[in-house]
Amino acid sequence: MRGITKGYLIKRLTMLVLTVWLGLTLMFIIPRLAPGDPVAAMVSRLSAQAGRVEQSEQMIQAWQERFGLDAPMYVQYFRYLGNSFRFRLGYSMAYFPTTVEEMVMRAMPWTLGLLTIATLMSFTVGIAIGALIGWRPTPRVVRTLLPVSLCFTSIPPFMLGILLIYVFAFGFRVLPFAGAYARGVSPAFSWAFVSSVIQHGTLPAAAVVLTSMGHWALGMRAMMITNAGEDYMVLAQAKGLRPGRVFWMYGVRNAILPQVTALALSIGVIAGGSIIVEYIFTYPGMGYLLYQGIVNNDYPLIQGVVFVLICGVAVAVFIIDLLYPFIDPRITYERG
Amino acid sequence: MKEVDLSIHQDTPPPRRPRDYAWLNGKLIAGAALLLAVLLFVLLGRLFWDVTLARVASCPLNLPPVGFDAPGPGFEPSQSAHPLGTESSGRDMLALLITGTPNSLLIGIIAAAIGIVVGTMLGMTAGFLGGWVDAVIRICSDAVITIPSLAVLIVISSYVSEIDIKSMGLLLALFAWPGATRVIRAQVLSLRERGYVQMARLSGASTPEILICELLPNLLPFLAATFTASVSGNILAATGLEALGLGPSRVPTLGMTIFYAIRGAAILRGMWWWWGLPILMLMIIFIGLFLIAIGLDELVNPRLRSGGDA
Numbered sequence: 001m002r003g004i005t006k007g008y009l010i011k012r013l014t015m016l017v018l019t020v021w022l023g024l025t026l027m028f029i030i031p032r033l034a035p036g037d038p039v040a041a042m043v044s045r046l047s048a049q050a051g052r053v054e055q056s057e058q059m060i061q062a063w064q065e066r067f068g069l070d071a072p073m074y075v076q077y078f079r080y081l082g083n084s085f086r087f088r089l090g091y092s093m094a095y096f097p098t099t100v101e102e103m104v105m106r107a108m109p110w111t112l113g114l115l116t117i118a119t120l121m122s123f124t125v126g127i128a129i130g131a132l133i134g135w136r137p138t139p140r141v142v143r144t145l146l147p148v149s150l151c152f153t154s155i156p157p158f159m160l161g162i163l164l165i166y167v168f169a170f171g172f173r174v175l176p177f178a179g180a181y182a183r184g185v186s187p188a189f190s191w192a193f194v195s196s197v198i199q200h201g202t203l204p205a206a207a208v209v210l211t212s213m214g215h216w217a218l219g220m221r222a223m224m225i226t227n228a229g230e231d232y233m234v235l236a237q238a239k240g241l242r243p244g245r246v247f248w249m250y251g252v253r254n255a256i257l258p259q260v261t262a263l264a265l266s267i268g269v270i271a272g273g274s275i276i277v278e279y280i281f282t283y284p285g286m287g288y289l290l291y292q293g294i295v296n297n298d299y300p301l302i303q304g305v306v307f308v309l310i311c312g313v314a315v316a317v318f319i320i321d322l323l324y325p326f327i328d329p330r331i332t333y334e335r336g
Numbered sequence: 337m338k339e340v341d342l343s344i345h346q347d348t349p350p351p352r353r354p355r356d357y358a359w360l361n362g363k364l365i366a367g368a369a370l371l372l373a374v375l376l377f378v379l380l381g382r383l384f385w386d387v388t389l390a391r392v393a394s395c396p397l398n399l400p401p402v403g404f405d406a407p408g409p410g411f412e413p414s415q416s417a418h419p420l421g422t423e424s425s426g427r428d429m430l431a432l433l434i435t436g437t438p439n440s441l442l443i444g445i446i447a448a449a450i451g452i453v454v455g456t457m458l459g460m461t462a463g464f465l466g467g468w469v470d471a472v473i474r475i476c477s478d479a480v481i482t483i484p485s486l487a488v489l490i491v492i493s494s495y496v497s498e499i500d501i502k503s504m505g506l507l508l509a510l511f512a513w514p515g516a517t518r519v520i521r522a523q524v525l526s527l528r529e530r531g532y533v534q535m536a537r538l539s540g541a542s543t544p545e546i547l548i549c550e551l552l553p554n555l556l557p558f559l560a561a562t563f564t565a566s567v568s569g570n571i572l573a574a575t576g577l578e579a580l581g582l583g584p585s586r587v588p589t590l591g592m593t594i595f596y597a598i599r600g601a602a603i604l605r606g607m608w609w610w611w612g613l614p615i616l617m618l619m620i621i622f623i624g625l626f627l628i629a630i631g632l633d634e635l636v637n638p639r640l641r642s643g644g645d646a
Contacts, residue, residue, distance in 0.1 A: 030507075031496070154625075156618070162611055170606065268485065271484045272573075275486060279579075305487075313483070
């Protein structure tokens with residue numbers, strides 16, 4: 001294992017910054033291309049609200065400061081970039097004295113926990129299923145039964161979420177379907193709280209896991225089958241290595257590499273899908289916060305949540321990229 | 337040379353290789369059949385059903401589908417005039433499905449079509465030219481793939497107060513091209529070293545000529561598979577936006593029906609037909625597209641066909 005070279009690190013860091021910058025730029029430009037000047041619409045909506053809100057002057061000022069509405073477009077753009085990178089996301093319009101940063105920080109742990117656990121579970125289970133289906137010596141019964149577990153693939157996670165709510169929360173009434181923990185339980189590191197969190201997280205996590213694991217399984221199966229024809233597999237078997245060793249060290253070890261790349265590529269899609277899953281389950285994470293922003297026309301909140309989501313996904317991909325040379329030492333031998 | 341080739345073929349007709357039957361792939365046919373059924377449903381529905389019933393307050397409220405009991409007190413029994421029931425603002429579910437399904441399909445197809453055209457052009461340029469052009473295109477497409485597109489789309493469509501089917505498709509196309517770019521670039525990289533490409537290059541064919549005449553025909557199965565996957569991904573994204581209430585509001589779509597169902601607490605009121613029917617329709621579409629995509633994949637990559645016995 002050679003670890004990470006400096007050139008590789010720099011390349012990945014550039015990707016990280018580029019991704020965040022691209023996301024920010026798209027969010028800045030496209031609303032301004034649309035007819036009907038959305039910024040003006042935002043200001044008018046704000047002043048319509050101002051009658052009801054105390055400290056409205058301060059709010060408008062903070063807001064104009066954030067967007068620099070009177071400044072030329074390029075000044076606005078650079079201010080916007082600068083504020084975003086310093087993590088100054090402005091005030092929420094619907095819950096005024098609260099800043100978007102505070103609201104995001106409150107919601108983030110829930111999404112981070114739910115998504116990390118769900119993604120890891122779906123990846124591991126999917127890989128295991130795919131490896132077994134694509135491995136010739138696997139018993140026939142297992143190979144015909146396992147694909148049944150993939151029947152939810154290609155169904156959007158939030159639709160499975162609705163079905164799960166209907167069946168388990170409305171029909172059987174066995175699992176809760178809203179919130180992250182029960183009303184009476186206070187957040188503390190106690191068994192009551194932890195079990196409540198697990199109970200509430202089960203259905204949303206299941207919606208994400210069941211719909212995404214099939215993709216890993218299919219990719220893994222394809223790679224296992226492709227690998228099986230390689231010379232080194234034949235040699236390993238001819239040498240008389242134990243089948244278990246051939247399966248793990250020669251089959252799975254090589255077939256898993258493209259899946260890790262695929263994981264890095266699809267984290268954005270998984271995060272996007274979980275936005276709507278959270279909204280369906282009223283799970284108090286980033287997705288639900290985003291929905292509240294949409295309902296209240298709370299533009300700073302929407303922008304802030306999405307900015308943090310983009311950063312989170314970009315960082316997750318960055319981490320996977322940094323881990324990748326350790327599981328595939330060949331990668332750093334490529335130029336840079 | 338040509339005559340020799342012909343005579344050989346005339347003497348011994350080539351044995352039919354498995355490849356000749358490959359289009360008879362079961363998954364491909366099953367997927368196509370599902371989509372055909374959806375299209376038939378829409379076409380026949382337009383002919384034989386009154387689609388104006390999809391308007392608000394055109395029917396009695398909250399009727400369950402025919403043959404099902406009301407989910408609780410306060411519901412009227414089902415009526416044969418509304419075989420799939422009605423929802424809480426007086427729309428007929430059957431009419432909603434007939435008018436909403438083509439809209440949802442159209443959004444996905446517009447976005448995927450633009451994405452595949454742009455993606456193919458970029459992917460071919462990157463793969464064939466190489467060098468800094470390749471580097472720029474690859475880095476841009478990798479960055480755009482990483483961005484959680486649904487989140488950015490939510491920001492954009494929350495600023496835009498009214499959106500129609502076409503602009504929705506255009507909006508989604510913003511994020512639809514990088515996937516195609518990656519696939520096509522990888523294929524071009526492996527194809528361009530093949531003998532027939534070298535041959536064309538040696539005989540003085542220009543770069544665009546090689547790309548269009550030699551490479552494009554060989555990329556078609558990959559393009560078809562990528563297009564199918566992309567349609568499905570874009571319908572998913574569109575449905576997500578619509579379910580958040582950010583889709584077109586003048587014309588019915590399947591996602592919009594789900595949005596109203598969630599807002600009307602249909603799940604907890606036991607009105608399963610309100611959210612269940614559009615979801616069922618979308619699932620049939622998704623599974624159909626998924627089967628076609630896998631089928632095309634197996635067509636391109638014959639080793640996948642025999643289910644691990646290869």
